Amino acid sequence: MPKKAQPSVPSGPASAPAPATSTAPALSRRRLLGAASAAGATGLALGGTTGALAHAATSDAPPTALSSVGTGRVAFRGTHQCGITTPLQAHGRLVAFDLAPTAGRAEAAALLRRWSDAAERLMDAVGTDSPADGPASGIALDAGPCSLTVTFGFGRSLFARTGLTDRMPDALRPLPRFTADALDPDRSDGDLWVQIGADDPLVTLHALRVLRAEAGEAARPRWEMAGFNRTPGATARPMTPRNLMGQVDGTNNPRPADDDFADRIFVPRGGEPDWMAGGSYAVVRRIRMLLDDWDGTPLQEQEQVIGRRKSDGAPLSGGPDASEDTAVDLEARDSSGRPAIAADAHVRVAAPETNGGAAMLRRPFSYHDGLREDGAPDAGLLFVAWQADPLTGFVPVQRKLDSGDALSRFLRHEASGLFAVPGGPATGEYVGQRLLEG
Ligand SMILES: C=CC1=C(C)c2cc3[nH]c(cc4nc(cc5[nH]c(cc1n2)c(C)c5CCC(=O)O)C(CCC(=O)O)=C4C)c(C)c3C=C
Ligand SMILES: [Fe+2]
Numbered sequence: 001m002p003k004k005a006q007p008s009v010p011s012g013p014a015s016a017p018a019p020a021t022s023t024a025p026a027l028s029r030r031r032l033l034g035a036a037s038a039a040g041a042t043g044l045a046l047g048g049t050t051g052a053l054a055h056a057a058t059s060d061a062p063p064t065a066l067s068s069v070g071t072g073r074v075a076f077r078g079t080h081q082c083g084i085t086t087p088l089q090a091h092g093r094l095v096a097f098d099l100a101p102t103a104g105r106a107e108a109a110a111l112l113r114r115w116s117d118a119a120e121r122l123m124d125a126v127g128t129d130s131p132a133d134g135p136a137s138g139i140a141l142d143a144g145p146c147s148l149t150v151t152f153g154f155g156r157s158l159f160a161r162t163g164l165t166d167r168m169p170d171a172l173r174p175l176p177r178f179t180a181d182a183l184d185p186d187r188s189d190g191d192l193w194v195q196i197g198a199d200d201p202l203v204t205l206h207a208l209r210v211l212r213a214e215a216g217e218a219a220r221p222r223w224e225m226a227g228f229n230r231t232p233g234a235t236a237r238p239m240t241p242r243n244l245m246g247q248v249d250g251t252n253n254p255r256p257a258d259d260d261f262a263d264r265i266f267v268p269r270g271g272e273p274d275w276m277a278g279g280s281y282a283v284v285r286r287i288r289m290l291l292d293d294w295d296g297t298p299l300q301e302q303e304q305v306i307g308r309r310k311s312d313g314a315p316l317s318g319g320p321d322a323s324e325d326t327a328v329d330l331e332a333r334d335s336s337g338r339p340a341i342a343a344d345a346h347v348r349v350a351a352p353e354t355n356g357g358a359a360m361l362r363r364p365f366s367y368h369d370g371l372r373e374d375g376a377p378d379a380g381l382l383f384v385a386w387q388a389d390p391l392t393g394f395v396p397v398q399r400k401l402d403s404g405d406a407l408s409r410f411l412r413h414e415a416s417g418l419f420a421v422p423g424g425p426a427t428g429e430y431v432g433q434r435l436l437e438g
Helices: 029-042 047-056 105-128 156-161 201-215 261-265 291-295 299-306 346-350 394-404 406-410
Strands: 091-099 149-154 192-198 219-228 280-289 365-371 377-387 411-421
Touching: 091 156, 091 201, 091 365, 091 377, 105 149, 105 192, 105 201, 192 201, 192 280, 192 411, 201 219, 261 377, 291 377, 291 406, 299 346, 299 406, 346 394, 377 411, 394 406, 406 411
Parallel strands: none
Antiparallel strands: 091 192, 091 219, 149 192, 149 411, 219 365, 280 377, 280 411, 365 377
């Protein structure tokens, strides 16, 4: 039986008018399906018409360009690096590199200069990045920058490798071991860390391939993880993203408009060490979710575990009329006099109010890497938390979660990294120059 063609492009309404400049061949749906299944059966290449066929498979009308997604462009230079307060993109790649055994400070400096040049070029015009220009794969030739961001960080091990231990920030001291940690050293830490985000998977992969090529002999990848979030524009009512447990995740994040946002997330000018001014510390955790157990847990219990409704993220302390934006009331009681938000609910245990004000900016990607040997999904959260100092952000909160969080029985922390992410480069500078040449 021929395989049914899957709609591949959730483009605009089926009745959208054809753009005046469209050159897509006018194929009827029936002809299209016939052509597609014939190609599948005989292995014929569809050549230059493949894109038009894939689009046309969803309707008789030519596709409507989601042009605002492709043209999204983020600045590489500024006080802070991109990819921290940038709205979450749909695709992410987190990669750690180790310097080659023969490489030292000079090689690290040259690499960060090459990487910064490449990142700036890609973020400006990834779609025009021609294979003739250098180590480009060509896979994103027809894509816009798609809000591409490339963020660079330094792991603790880099400082010994480059003879710079006297300039290592105190904040980079190793994270404590938490009782629930089952960390894989091969997927943890690293001399250098790169976070790539974009609203198109080919764009993130292209950026990664360019950066790998630029690394040359100076550094080799140590680990790589890929994640995703909701597609931008997929809903007319954009809201806080959901994670793979189905929860609205990110509601009570610090917001750039908050008075204390910069103090909580960024190292101040005049802070220690001086080369980290405008920088931040990224805690990266690969946290596997026991999704089969979670999916088998009744909805009411799931909501008690978090302290928020699953449908809309409203706090359980807010009553039936509450919405996601309703403030959490940790004192509230339900009709039987019990705390509306349980003593071990995730939002209670993690809240700044119960952690001496400790806060961080959570900017995660979900991941799903197929099935494990035991048949369970290898899926969860690439948790990335940003803060001015992990000792007043991630560490106290994770200590509390480690011992008293109802969510923790559904989670496994499998990999971890802590990286110093310097401030954004000024004109003519590369990321980290103030450390590597200071
Ligand atoms: C150490 C810090 C945290 C880890 C690790 C962590 C893991 C984790 N969290 C969720 C889902 C949710 N978390 C939510 C809120 C929330 N989580 C943390 C910290 C960590 N989470 C904080 C500081 C907060 C905010 C608390 C508050 O002030 O109210 C929520 C609720 C919605 C929201 O505010 O974002 C959800 C849902 C998962 C699935 C997870 C590990 C995989
Ligand atoms: Fe959380």
